[in-house]
Amino acid sequence: MAEIIDRISELPIHIIHDILGRACKYGLKEEAQICVLSKTWNSIWRGRPDVIIFQSNFHNKSLENFVQFVDDSLQPHVEQNLRIETLRLMDLYSPELTSHMDRWIELATKHNVRFLEIGISWSGSLYYTIPDAIYSAAKTLTKLSLYRCNFEINHNSTTNKLQKLIATCPLIRDLKLSRCRGLQNNLYVSGLVNLENLELRACEKLHKVEIRAPKLCKFLHVGSPLHKHRKTHEPESLPCTIDILDGYNTLKYLHLEDSTMTDQEFEYQLSKLTALEVLILEGCYVMKNINVVSEKLKRFSLWDWGNVENVNMMLAPNLKIFDFEGFKMPFSISTMDPCKLERANLRFFLMPEFRNSYIFGNVETSWCNNIQDFVQKFNYSKGLIFVIICEKVGFPSVCSILKP
Template identity: 40%
Template sequence: MEKRVFRGDRISELPVHIIHHILYSTDLDVKEAARICILSKRWYFCWTSRPNLIFDLVQGCKYMPLENYLKLVDQSLRSHVQQNLHLEQLSLTYRDHRQFDSLHVDTWIALAFKLNVRVLEIYASFLRSYSLPHVIYDAKNLTTLRLRNCKFEFDISTTHIRFDCLEDLYLHCVRISDAQLQRIIDRSPFIRNLSLVDCPGIDKLQVSGPVHLENLIVQLCKFDSVIVQAPNLQCFKYVEHHAVRPCKIDILDGYNTLRTLVLCGARITDQQFRDVFYKFPNISELDLTSCLQLKNIEIQSEKLKKFTLVRMESLEKVTIQAPNLLEFDFEDDLVLFSSMDPFSSMDPSSLERSQLNFLSLRTHFGSVDSRWYTNLHHFVQKFNYSKGLILAIFCRKVLSILFVPLIYAIIC
């Protein structure tokens, strides 16, 4: 008997939740989605019932007509409400459109909360901050809140706030006061990740009480002080550029849980760094970038596995006793480095990966003092027994890059 071969649309036979996942993972724009929807009624149903509604006013490199954007978002949300569909994520992005009325966003957020949305993302126009509606403060099912160019306007003494399930809070260019942020943290008992990027309105950041907080990122916020009391903190990242005034950083808890410490542009002294590293003995990943007051770094740790040093202009000496160090990244100006060797006591024999980047602002390598080559060769010899090394030298004018992935024995 001959075997019958059926040539049909097997993809359309997949379960609805798998098709939803395909549609979500492929990051389709509106035109591509429209093409898919004409494949069959099933695909059309899957597209209109998808649990992840992501809308961007910019499609590719072009602005979608505002009227079309408003209609698309409004119809999609109202259709979900009418059919009582599950809504996992609502993401709204609208850039620099002067005719955009924020009342539309108020309505969409209210509709999303009727559907118990779990992930809410609002990326507002940089031309005008979006004032968050009061309905957002009673989002008892929300797990993730990502905001850009928004502002919190609520009275901490009268506004009822309830973030019973909130785990992730990301604020970028969001205006919020010290007291407002602390109130949100107090009303978010399960918050795990908190990220603040360029948030005006806060002078003294105090994060106190969140027992589940694991990751805290503070970037470009120009705070006077950062005081953290979180017993299960695992990662702390502080990034500041061209700080006008020093920021006092004090982590009062998490002594045994902190694993990752990133300090970029922090005005921290040698003694302050020693105190911090002594207080957190389980740090496994350390990143120091442009900490210009650091001159002598002393590290003694059996837990440290990754160490990064970038643009430490005042650095004179690095003393490292880390027998389990596996990764080392270093970046410096070629001329400055040629005048000294801050790693005279370093033992890199345990390293599995090293990357050394040197930048030359001179017009070409020939204009650099010839001592740079001698000192560089001496420095690279330290990695003779490490398993792998990437050496990169960047010259500005020629725009040439000497990029040599190697086992050191190849160039000895």
Template identity: 30%
Template sequence: MKRKGVSSTAQDEIGATDLTTQAPGIERKRKKEFNTIDKNIEQQKQQTTENSDSLDKSITQEAGIRRKRKRAKSYKNDKRGKRRKKQAAGDSNGMEKRVESMDRISRLPDSIIHHILSLIRCTKGAARTSVLSKRWKDVWTSLSVLTFDQRKFQKPEGVQGKSNNEMFKDFIDQSLRSHLERNLGINKFELHLTSYDREVAHDMEQWVGLATENNIKELGLHVHTRGNNLYNFPRIVFASETLTGLRLQRCKLETLCTVKLPRLQKLYLRDCNVDEQRIQNIISSCPLIEDLRLIRCSGLKYLRIPSLLKLDRVEVHYCRGLKKIEIKAANLQTFWYCGKNRTSCKLIFIDCESMKRLTLEDKKMTDNQFRDLFFGFPLLEKLDLTKCLELKNIRIASHQLKRLVLRGCKNLQGAEIDTPNLLSFEYQGDEMPFSFLNPICLKEAKLSIGPASAGQFKFYIEREPLWFKKLRDFLGKLDHNRGFKLVVRTNKNVIIYEDLRELLLPPVHGLKLEIIQSSVGTEELLDRSLQTFHPETLSIVSPSSSEFPKLVHEKIIESKKDPTCCTSNHSNNKCWRHSMKFGKRVNLKRTKSKSGWITWLKSCPTDLFDITCFNLLNQKSDKHGRKAYS
């Protein structure tokens, strides 16, 4: 900027003079600024270095953390990998074991697999086993046991235009055709029919003919129909030289023909029409027959069985009109006869001293007839008399007899038993007419005395009946050193006595007693006591030091935890654990129940033993609203 009134030359000189005068101050000022700038630069460098160092540290730390995380992840992966490998190895081992077990089953001989398949009654069910393995499929196609049961056959879903009967016939035709195309023999052919007419009869004749032509060994024809419409059994079967077993139901054997069954061992006729001439013709032509059973057959009045060396067992049940049976068989071991109500049948045994098991249900048999029969069998080991209503006073004496059953002989007034080697005894009746002449060395016994209906369930408090005193005497004669347990059932209550020497029997009608060896385990004992009889109370009489009540309590508690002991869905096959809804221990001193049963239990002296009581509420009692305690 120029000054006014001064020339430019003069101004330049003045400016030069000012710069010269001001130069030292400017220089100092500039130095300070430069120093400040340098300091700032140094500080920035230092801060940058520090930031760089911290950044490096943080980067290093981050890298370390990442490395640690990576190592941890790697370790986890390794661990998981090992676990997976281990699990895979386990699965592999399990699979190998399953495959190995499957291979072991598949390596069974054909004969054993055939036997397993033969136990499956329905052929369709047996066919499903072909999915198990190629081996089972091959064996199934060669199965020589063919069983067709119309009761279990169901038409496949989606099939239209054909009835269930038509589908069943087609299934049999296809199975037989497939079998014969492979040139496979037929060991067993069994047929169960629920519908029968002329058309079915024609088909049956063809099926039976094919089976007979292919060297069949066992044949079973069962027609499950009512009325008089019976199947006319074809003649061709009576000429089979390979047949070993023949089972017929609702068949007619009227045609007289030549019978040649040289290998037949078993003959079962049920609901068949046959007279003595035809049955005689069949039996006499079967020299190897071992087992003969006639059940509810008609047309027979006289059954004569000639001398057959192989005959081991004969059963005759409810054959209408039969008046006489004559058997001559030196090796006969078992004879079982059940007679009709209104007919009397005379039993004649010739040379049958080898008989070991005799079961008689004959409402017309007298004391003398029984005596003559019994003393003709010196080797008899088992005797079962059921519903022999004409028996009044009998004597049973034998050193060989091991099992004796007296059941439902209502008019029996006295039975003198002289059997020192008897091991098992069973009795069912209203009184106790029997008496043992020898010390009782039984291993087991079952007694059912008096009716068990609710109307007759009452206590004999004032006076004990005679049968009750006899029962006490019988139990007192047992060999207590054998260590028995006694199970008593009455109405809806069960008592288990651990020691028979201290008995407190409830004086009531309808008692069912079972004497069991002490070697029987707790679980088996409960199964036998509760399986078919679902009580509301279970009481245990035992010594004070016994652990038995505790074991029973544990078993009852275990039974409530969703038992897996039986897998069948059918209610009849389920065990008592599934039937019981809950079970709990009851304090007899505190219970307020006024029932006669609980009152009797509370009145029993407990000086020498303890009484442990359990309340068992099962599904049946719960369904009808019945409870053991109020």
């Protein structure tokens, strides 16, 4: 009888960690089931460097059970003095967890955590206030992601906690702040010589962002939607100035959503971004005349909701992907040089005055003629996917796909 060899247990530890890390996306039950394959795996799982926990996976369990599970997950690191590479506490919907979260974050900082992510799902206006223990992790953090967190003002100085944290994170490469508050109007991102990815989403009362990051590759900023300010409906009342002072030679991805950046401000910033490959503009309700001049740009996505009047795309010779979504094409598509374009997605929503008409019936035909001229300029030998979708309320979509 042939000897049975346990190949699974002989896998290198870093491969087992990778498999377990992928399994955690499907839930704790699936991750635990995988560990039944081998006693070795079970031991490795208990001391895994990446502790990733979603409270939503415990929706049918008591709060005490959830707290106990997190404590048990972290206990082997305390007993064996193991490093915690990653601590992700996601979908936290119980405000009663505040004191426990403070304790867990403090424990992670003592074990040199590199990636810290906190995702709050508390209802109402409650935010989680970041504890002072996070400063101890600043020297080892390479990734920080916070959702619905509050940075209180440091009463001993004029600097808030976030600004102090940024000043003490020399290794950080990835910084994401979503729906955070207490940023004290201005955010200065400087001194982060390793920062590659910066994402700021819907952070309250943020009036100015100044970036000095020589290795910055990706920047995403989501401002405040105009419809949320029903009293004024004035963009001028929601200003947020963005100034990229360094990193424009390395920035390849720029995404602006609900931005109050003006035409002049956008054109000035774009002129400095010599390495830009992806540009996404979504609902930028102040911009009206957009000039895109970018030699290396490969993808341009414009999601407009009726404010843009003109877009000039004459100087984007390497564009491969173009996406548009809005009520009406705000420019002559024939101004774009499509010689290298490989994909074009156009999605139109009919203006209210046209909703009782056939989808193409009473709409101005000028943009239809422009599309026809546009298609004729393609280099068909390279192939093309061209999609047009028109929609109006109460009617199904009409989709036309051409593959020359």
